[in-house]
Amino acid sequence: MKDQYLISIHLIERLHRRFLDVIKAELDRLGIEDINNVQTLILFNINEEQLTVGELTARGYYLGSNVSYNLKKLVENEYLVQERSLHDRRMTRVRLSPKGLELTARIGELYRRNSDELASRYVTEEQLRQANQVLMSLERYWSSQIGFGAALGPMELEG
Template sequence: MRQPYYDSILLIERLHRHFLEVLKIELDRLGMQDINNVQSLILYNIGDDELTVGELTARGYYLGSNVSYNVKKMHENGYLTQERSTHDRRSVRVRLSDKGLKLRDRISELFSRQVDALDKSGLSAEELTRANETMRTLERFWTSSLSYGAYASSGPL
């Protein structure tokens, strides 16, 4: 079990890096140099919603300080609009600007092309569903490990 578990950890990380590289190539193809792949993924995940940085962090599982920096850069480059909450002046809500919405639509088109290509590659929706179920089980395992310390080491590293 140790080796398959370790292999899964490495594969998840590698898949994420490959996906970010796919986004980078698409941004390069579109001639967009004022946003990076991580920012474009955050932008895509905001979608039509209006969120605080905290909500975005909770929803997308991004690191808070990185989200704050990336939100600031996307705002500076015109992809996001920001508005202070009327109820809590410390809280800033962000949403996509017209420029952000256009990029979100382009990323959505990329995903559609990828889905079509996956369909033709022989990878079925059922296989992806099973893989997602396995990853969700692993996510629940890691979440419970964090929440309860149930699997914490018995001593110092």
């Protein structure tokens, strides 16, 4: 089990990096140079919502990068609009600009092409559903390990 667990961890990491490469290749194909792959994923995850920086962080949309830096660049390059809350002037909300909405539509088209090709040549929808169930189980397990005392096994807790 340990060997398979370690293989899964490495695959998840490698798949994430490879997926970022796919996004970068699409940006290159589209001739878009003022945004990077991580920032593109942030935009896609925001989509048509209005979110605070805290919500972006809590949802994990920053993907390990500095969220403040990425938001600053996205606003500077006119992919995001940043506005102060009318109710709490300390809080700012971000939403996609027309330029950001256009890019997310193009990335949505990439996802559609990818899923069509996957379905026709590589994996079935059911196989992806099963893989997603396993990944969600891993996420729940890892989340349970973050809490106080969760790293202790049943024997250590009893003794």
